[in-house]
Amino acid sequence: MVPTMAQPYPPGGRLPARPDAAKPCPACGDLVGRGYPTCVTCADRVDTYWRADWAALLEGEGVTEGAPEERELATLVLADDLGAHPWTCLDWAMRLVTCPLCRTELGTGNPGCMSCANADQNRWAWDHAAVPKTMTRNEHALRLAVATLRAARHRRKSVVAFWHLSLPFVLAGATPTARQARRIRTHLLANRHEDLAEADSLTAMAILPDLPWRTPTP
Incomplete structure (x- = not known):
């Protein structure tokens, strides 16, 4: 198979332009991305960046979306040399391949599944x-947020909540600093999800x- 580039x-x-700001989702009512991956509209808006690159790969390889050859291509992408394809194509290929051990989407299985763990490490x-x-x-x-939310049942609740809240802003181009991440997670541990969501x-x-009762004394 010829590399994509x-x-x-x-x-x-x-390939697609990013939104200029976080905006409400017409389907779930929350900011676009916060319903990922269960809200169909949020999932469509987020996944468009992966799908565009995958569609370009399909066209270059002469493969039709949904055809049996698409899954074969996904297997080849995962077996190809690291860096032969965009990271989005690697991620999308993982979605199309079922883990041979735990039978879930590759890379989303429990931490004890060696096949998912190896695929995630390679990612x-x-x-x-x-x-x-x-x-x-x-x-x-953006990649980390989506990977975490697709495997939410096997991730710490505070980490899932952090990316759930942050994804709309990351989608619009913002990047959480280490300090911001620490502060937001501290607020989550203080059960301030509603305040953060606003x-x-x-x-x-x-x-x-x-909160007053959590403010350190001088």
Whole structure:
């Protein structure tokens, strides 16, 4: 199979334009992305960045979407050299392949499934080995958010909640800093999900004032 591009580690997720701001979903009413992956509209808006690259790969290989050859192509993509395809195509191929051990979407099984664990490890190897600027910090955050939410039942509740709340802003181009992530998770541990959900940005979530009984004494 011919690689999608001669360039090693071709970038992904850049064909459709990103939204300029987080906006309400017409289906679930929350900000677009917060219903991912159960809300069909949220899932469609988020997955469009993966689907666009996968569609380009299908066209280049002369494969029809939904045909048996598509799953065969997915298997080949996963077996190909690291960096031969955009990270979005690697992720989409994992969705099309069923784990031979736990029979779930590859990479979303429980932590004890070695097949899912190996696939997930290979997924993140792309991020670490890619050349500079091939993947932005925001794209890594978007990838991490979606991967976490697709395997939510096997992730810590606080981590799932963090990405659930943050995804609309990440989708619009924002990237949580380490400090923002710590603050938001602290608020989540304080059961302030509703307060966080009302904030209109990552910054606004992070700067929520501490509750009086949790404010450290001088």
